[in-house]
Amino acid sequence: MFDYWLQWMPLLWKGLVTTVEVTAYSAVLALLLAVLTGICRVSRFRVIRGLALLYVLTFRGIALLVLLFWIYYVLPYMDIELSKTMAAVLALGLNYGAFGSEIVRSSILAVPQGQWEAAKALNMRPFERMFRIIFPQALIRMIPPFNNLMIELLKASSLLYFIGLADLVHQSNVLRGLYLQQTTQIYLTLLIIYFILASIISYAFRLLERRWSAGRL
Template identity: 45%
Template sequence: MDKGEINLLPPLLEGLMVTLQVTAGAIALAVPLAVLAGLGRLSRLRLLRWPASVYVEVFRGTSALVQLFWFFYVLPLFGLRLPAIVVGIVVLALNAGAYGAEVVRGAVLAVPRGQREAALALNMTRWQITRRIVVPQAIPAMLPPATNLMIELLKNTALVSLVTIGDLTFRGQLLRNDTLRTVEIFGLILFLYFGVALLITAGMRLLERRFRAR
């Protein structure tokens, strides 16, 4: 790496910190959304099942970019104006949560029905069955697809550069306009995204091994 490339790193690392902030915030919000929506779709109560289904289908069936533009440009027309970084976190979380809900639902349904019936025969309550039988088996099944969703969320953070958030992609575009050093800049951006994705994968695999060991 020559001296010129080193000079490109500080602004890119500043952008990376924003990308990590958006990613972490979106994941923190997407996880409870996915759990609530996934379990809501399995509920016997229409009052819970229908809103969860509408949420999942709307956010899975529309473009994340269009969702981002709606929250940033359209909602202010109705009097709701949010900071750009909040919009980025909320939209990415809602989008990832919709896909995550299907991961949760599939993992819960994958637990053999016979185990629940046997637990009911032993006079266990539904809460006990969920906590002791369903959840311990469902979580390890959720983690591999959840890892993919987190990496996809990381990559989708590049979209927030279109609503004036100074993330990694945004800083890279500014640098390119100023220096015209396209190869070096986007090579570094690829490397930084790839490094974060590897860290997410390693962390989730460690978590998966611990849950399976238990």
């Protein structure tokens, strides 16, 4: 088995690098969209709330695979041609950003009303109230659900195989074609790699939660 792993390593490494890169870029985009949209969802301006809700309803309601196909295969007909990596990052980021925005919105609304009233009593402007008082407290509540969301994003990156991106799934299927007798071992290796990546994400978020929760009740 170890000898086979040595033969598979070059292809699996290329797939691992692609998967990690796409997951990382998509996670950054998703988190930025989630925070921006989540804050807009609690805005006092109806237009801003409406636009944010439209984004959430649209991209939360579209199947990720369909969105991926649409961005990669349909946009070129509108003279918007993206690379496979860019299409993957955009699809994953838009989709999971919509789900993440609900985490942000609910976490902000979960901050005790007394904190909002205290910030108003200090004569803080809305921007100051949000980013100096409310958002830091909401951030602690966001970490566990964002942990789950990022793991789901990692697993969803396996769909990139359908647009021909050379990720872990693609490279595993290439190996299966070369080593048909070792199909079980190849896909077992794939399962182990995804499990390790998910465990790393979970550990990183636990460290964040422990650090940011220090000294808080």
